[in-house]
Amino acid sequence: MKRYIKSMKALVLGLVVLATACVPEGKDMIDGIGSNFVRLPAANEELSLLGVDLVAGDKTTEFLEIIRDVNSSSELNNAVSVSLKVDDALITAYNKAHATTFEALPTSLYKLSEVDVKMAAGDFSKNVAITFDPTKLDAKKSYALGISVASAGNYKIRNGLGSALFQIIAKNKWHGKYKALGVFTHPTAGPRDIDRLKDVVTLTPNSVSTELGDLGGAGYTMTLTVNADNSVTVTPTGATPNINQSYSKNYYDPATKSFYLHYSYNVAAPRIVKEVLTLK
Incomplete structure (x- = not known):
């Protein structure tokens, strides 16, 4: 099963823990100075495109990536729980800004692998999958799905990187x-x-x-x-x-x-x- 997910900016995932020393909020990861953060890489774009081939039956594909930026190497050895929520307000705002007519993907048409995401000790990133049958999408409608981080325990949500909006499509063979x-x-x-x-x-x-x-x-x-x-x-x-x-x-x-x-x-x-x- 082929999948398609598009984001206009590539994010380097390797050595994320080391990279946190460069961000303003976390100054010194060795000494544990500064806060710990979670972020959604897809939040870098106003709208990301996700779709699967137009073939009947449930299809599962990676959907949303969560990354945590820690202030010390020892913090990476702690688990953190991240709660996600479906956020239709993102769709409303996008439609208003761009004169589009996206509708929220009906909850009856899809399932997320999890919304309460546990990042275990050693995990600096975690992927949430989505499952849906592309043939059940109404071809006359444009669907979107907005996701926001609702909470992340003692971690802060990195400014501007806590929400992401996806256009959900079923790809035909010319896509x-x-x-x-x-x-x-x-x-x-x-x-x-x-x-x-x-x-x-x-x-x-x-x-x-x-x-x-x-x-x-x-x-x-x-x-x-x-x-x-x-x-x-x-x-x-x-x-x-x-x-x-x-x-x-x-x-x-x-x-x-x-x-x-x-x-x-x-x-x-x-x-x-x-x-x-x-x-x-």
């Missing part, structure tokens, strides 16, 4: 990272090459979302719907005002795992994009 090569032709500025990596993200069992041309940073996105004959229907999303796909057939080639696309937007002065997206 992944693609290499995009092609040309973007502007009516006055002329052509420019497209050579970039694109995230192609599941929307429904037969559709995905990705950036239009090289304009993802400006909010231009599109939906690619793969039809029964592998032809692809391109529709505008985000800031994209319209799509003209009459230039040539848009299609997906299962043999090369590539999308072949030729389209434009802006009727009065078309911006024409011809690109091939190939799964990495």
Whole structure:
């Protein structure tokens, strides 16, 4: 069973205990000066993406990592209990800030391996797993799951790193990272090459979302719907005002795992994009 979890910032886990000497709150781990902390690495991102392949049946995957930063080597030999809580307020805040419509993942659709997490002596990190059946997710809805540290015994919660928000998805077979090569032709500025990596993200069992041309940073996105004959229907999303796909057939080639696309937007002065997206 494949799993997918994305975080935009990598965190070095090895030798975490030694690294705590560098953080402001814990000054001297040898002498035990300063406080002990717990943190959630996923809290570094506003939203992390987690999903499993769209196959029937319960799937279990690692979900949330908890790390503790200790002020002495002897403290690592003590156990600590960390209590987690589902925090729907994180979803409300994210929706308000980004004009999104995420819904809380219904509790009936998933199970966490534990919410009262015991970090035993010697443990500097602990992973919580989530189990759910991806086929039971409503394809018309966008689900999220917010988790916060409710308490951690005598440990403090590191500032800004006590809550994490995840988008929960069921991946279809087109989901992944693609290499995009092609040309973007502007009516006055002329052509420019497209050579970039694109995230192609599941929307429904037969559709995905990705950036239009090289304009993802400006909010231009599109939906690619793969039809029964592998032809692809391109529709505008985000800031994209319209799509003209009459230039040539848009299609997906299962043999090369590539999308072949030729389209434009802006009727009065078309911006024409011809690109091939190939799964990495």
